[in-house]
Amino acid sequence: MFWHKWWNIYERTLQGDARMNNAVEGSHHHFQTELGFLHSTLTKFISNLQKLQKDRDLSYNEGEENLLPSKKQKYAVNDEAIYSLVEEYDQRTTIKYLHAIAHHLG
Numbered sequence: 001m002f003w004h005k006w007w008n009i010y011e012r013t014l015q016g017d018a019r020m021n022n023a024v025e026g027s028h029h030h031f032q033t034e035l036g037f038l039h040s041t042l043t044k045f046i047s048n049l050q051k052l053q054k055d056r057d058l059s060y061n062e063g064e065e066n067l068l069p070s071k072k073q074k075y076a077v078n079d080e081a082i083y084s085l086v087e088e089y090d091q092r093t094t095i096k097y098l099h100a101i102a103h104h105l106g
Contacts, residue, residue, distance in 0.1 A: 010086060010089075013082060013083055013086045014083070014086060014087065016083070019082075031052075034052055035048050035049075035052070078104050081104050082101065082104050082105075085097065085100050085101055085104070086101075
């Protein structure tokens with residue numbers, strides 16, 4: 001058994017940080033899709049990167065791009081429930097706590 005203070009996910013949840021790296025993976029996939037290739041020469045990569053940056057700067061300046069997409073409602077509600085459970089960690093038995101967390105993760 002580990003103390004809950006040692007769980008990096010415990011502190012991240014209490015601080016309202018993401019518990020998973022889905023946003024990072026999505027960003028990488030989006031970036032890779034925009035570049036249009038997996039492997040390239042350094043020159044081609046830099047050229048495409050500059051083009052992407054220019055396009056993003058234009059979009060940002062025009063207010064067309066939302067840099068932090070909002071979560072779907074069902075995930076936001078689920079996150080609030082998990083946050084409440086983690087905050088009340090000491091008020092349940094370990095088994096009841098784990099059952100409650102599992103209910104919201106599944």
